[in-house]
Every structure is written in C-alpha cells, then in structure tokens.
Amino acid sequence: MILKETIEKEFNNLSKGQQKAAMYLLDHPKDFAVKSAGEIGKRIGVSETTVIRFCYSIHLSGYSELQKMVREQLLQINSTLGQYFTSKVELAEKPHFFASVMEKDCLHIRETIQNIREEDFDQMVNRLIESNKVYVTGLRSSFSAASWLAFTLGLVRGNTKLIRPDTDDLLLTISDMDEGSTFIAISFDRYMKDTIKLAELAKKQGAFVIGITDSSIAPIKEHADLLFHIHSSEKSTIDAAPALFSFLNAVIAGVSIKDRDRFTKRREQYEKLDINHFFIQPGGKMD
Template sequence: MEFTNNINDSKQLISIIQSRYPKMSKGQKLIAQYIIKNYDKVAFMTASKLGETVGVSESTVVRFANALGYPGYPKLQDALQELIKNKLTTVQRVEMANNDYSDDATILSKVLKSDIDNIRGTLEEIDAKAFKDASEEILKARKIYILGMRSSHVIAQYLGFYLDLILDNVHVIRLDMGDVFEQIVRINEEDVIIAFSFPRYSKKSYQVVDYAKNKGAHIISITDSYFAPVACLSDNTLLVKSNMASFVDSLVPAMTVANALAISVGMKEKEEIKKYFDDLEKIWEQYSIYE
C-alpha cells in the first residue's frame, strides 16, 4: 500500500494490519497485536513509548509504519487518531491523560507544545486555494451565518465579532435564542454559512449545515478532518489540526484560521473599513470608551 491522503485509508487500517500479519517479523507482530487491541491508546503514544510498551525498539516501530505504506510513524498515528477521536468519551480522555500530566509544569509545557505542533501542522496542510475561495465567497454573500456548537461557539463568536466590524450582514447563530433552525429559515443560495465542527462532532451542527445545503447556501467548514460530517457537505473545507492534549480540545489553530479569515476579508475592504474605524474612534473618544 503506497501512502496517500485518501480518507478511506484510516478506515481500512485495521483490516490491512490483519491481512499483512502473517508476513510480519516477530517484533512487528507484537506491535500489530497491541494496536489491534489498543488502537485508542496507541493513537496518542510516541514511537518510543509504543516500542517500550510492547518490548521492541523505536526503529522497529518506525519500520512497522513503513511496512504498512506510511512514510513515518506520525502518519500512522494520524490514521489511528482518525479512527477514534470522535468516539472517545470525556472520561476516556481523562484516563488517557492521567500518566502524562504529573505536575503543573509538565501540563503547561505539554499543552503549549501541543498547540505549537497543531498550528505547524495546520500551516503545512491547509488548502490555500480553499482559504482564498472562502474569503471571496464571504465578501460576495448576501448574508453570512456563522455556526459553532458547544466549545466551538467561542470561535464562532470571535469570527463574528471581527467580521461584523467589516461587514453589515453577519449573523452568529446563537444557542440561547430560540431554535437554531428558526435563525436560518430564510437562508438561500445567495448566502454563506461558516461552520466550526470538532470532535465529538455535534449532530445538530450537521443537521443545520445539511438544511443550509439543501437551501442552496455556500458551505464553508472549518474542521479537523475530511471525515467530519460537515466536511462532506462543504464547498470549501479548511482543515485545522486539533489533536487532543487531554479532555480539553486544542482550538487554538481554529482560532488562528478564523483570525486569518477576518484579516483576509478586511484587507479586501481596506478603504471601507478605514472610514468605519475612523468613525468608531470618534465615538470611542466622545464617550470615553477607553482610558
């Protein structure tokens, strides 16, 4: 199997391991047995930790990944994470993190490093054309709806705040104001909906986006995987890394992409927003908004 980014690779991984098991070396068989039984744990183990756990060298783990067609262990790990990240309960996430977060200094270091790695991975993998197209669709839309359920609602509000400074047709779908479908009932083919969706994927998010799609709206999803339900409906998908450090998801890369999207739209409306901010500065000064 040559490595590809085909989204079916992860779903086929376990069956591929099983089919190749008879021809594996003794060390590789130990790894295969452990992965099949504990793939939810292996998804967040380093190569050295996996090797230590099953009693083989780190280089044997790397060769095992190569034997499956992956260019390195991190890509095998990505495939395993795709298999399980939407299925882990919060309790399971806490249990997985127990041994890795022994003290406050370790927690701070691991979380910061994890976010740095996620931003770096996002920069390497995000589709620049999809980003450009998303920015242009936002500008020409009659109305822009922004959706984020649960923790993703914070990012939706953030993007909505800044887009609202640039444009006058932005609506953040609120979770505290009636049913969400009531807020998008007038959506049509001239509109855009921007949906943030991360594991565990909200069923309601998919339903709202599905409704918008059926009404002809342009769908922009900011999510972590082409496996994400909303990605299947999207016209533009902006993939961001969101590997879990623990029971708290890493939403920093999503916030960064939202920031970049707001700046991209703003730079296309540069002269208009300069006048707008000039008016705002006068208001802020008149009413002593800032010290």
C-alpha cells in the same frame, strides 16, 4: 501507526463500501472491537469481504490486527477531558510545564498550516467578502470559537449572525438564506447533530457552506463546499483550540486586508461612536 490518521489519509482512495466501514468504525469503535467482520458487514449493508478489504486498504494484515488497534487506540480513553488530562500529566513530569504546553500549541498550529491549501483559504476569504450575509454556528466546545468569529466578522464586514439553536427561531433564520449567503459550521468531536442539520438546511437554501472541523472525514464534510481540517496530534479536541483560533484570526486578517475599503469605512464608523459610556481607560475611574 495511528489508526484514525491513516483512515483519514486513505479515505478518498477507498471504495464506497469501504468508506462506509471506515465511517462506522470511527463512529462505533466498540462494535469493531467485539463483533466479527461478517457482523459488521451486515450492520452497515456491505459484505464481509468488503470489511476485510478495508483492512488491507489501510495497510493492515487483516481484521484481527484492526480489532487489536481499535482496542489499543480508540477505546483506551473515552472522554475528551480524560484525554486532555492524561496528556498534561505526561508534560507535568518534565520541567518547564507551561512552556511545554505552549510549544505543543505551536506544533499544532504548524501542523494545521500543512493541512490547509492556500487556494482554499483564498476562496473562503473571497466568499466572505462577496456574501450578502454570513451565518456562523458552533456548539459545546465549538461555541466560543463560533462566537468570536461571528463577533469579529461583524466588526470588519458587518452582516454576520451567530446562530444559537437554543434561542434563535431556526426556521426564520434558515428561510432568510439564499445563494448570496455563506454558512460557517464549526464542528469538533463529539459532533453535534444540530450543527450538521443546520448545514444541510443551509445548503438546501443555496447558501455556500464552509466546514471547520478536526477531521477530513468529519460528518460536516457531506454538506461542505469548503472543508478546513484543524489538526492536533493530541487526541483531545481541547488541544485543537489554539490552532483553531489562529486559523480564524488568519481569516479575519485576510478579509480585512483584501476588502480594505469596507474595513476602513467600518473602522471610521466605529471610531465615531461615543464610547465613553461603555469603556474606561487603564487606571481610570467610573463616572
């Protein structure tokens, strides 16, 4: 039994008090490892009984078993880099290392396919086609994916902006959003507060918010009209990157095919540009 996956699977079946316990557990596993059920209850504003019933709801025998699993699964490795390295050491002990790593990537893509409903994907594509402007943000490990998505959407449909809190005037950017805007937040553990706050503000402006994350109960869920869970059986979020980029590529493909007329116009405009000053052909020389 994998504790985090079980909590995600059962989350919607929990009472509101039990959901508070679940969220607190994922955010503060060390507290559960050392504090009693009564102390946890006081900390989050629920009864000790609610905390214990939470244990039963995720198919555990009681609070003691929950503490044992927390210590074994959530506290063993406390950094993404540590998790990533440990999983790769195991693969390095077997032959065909690079093939094994890539096979794991294929597995994560297949797992992600199972997590995504086709109607949700279609709704996202339609929304991106219909939106006046699309905003994309993602920080730290999510930045490269956010940058790629913003750049590629800009190519195929235009009117797409990558939001960078370190350089952009956020108040001006948010104030430009309205009901015709779509805001895409890519948010992976460890979840950045800036990303969540931007999603909250975009929602208040009337924008349609799409969350792309690594957990069905990630913090971005609270503000998302659509939520996509990129799955990885590994504990490291680095290992989710291939599945994340594969999903984003599918989104770009969907927008290109479904909005074929606009894509064709964009391509024609792009091909008319005199790009000789910017690129050289393979084997060519700079002027």
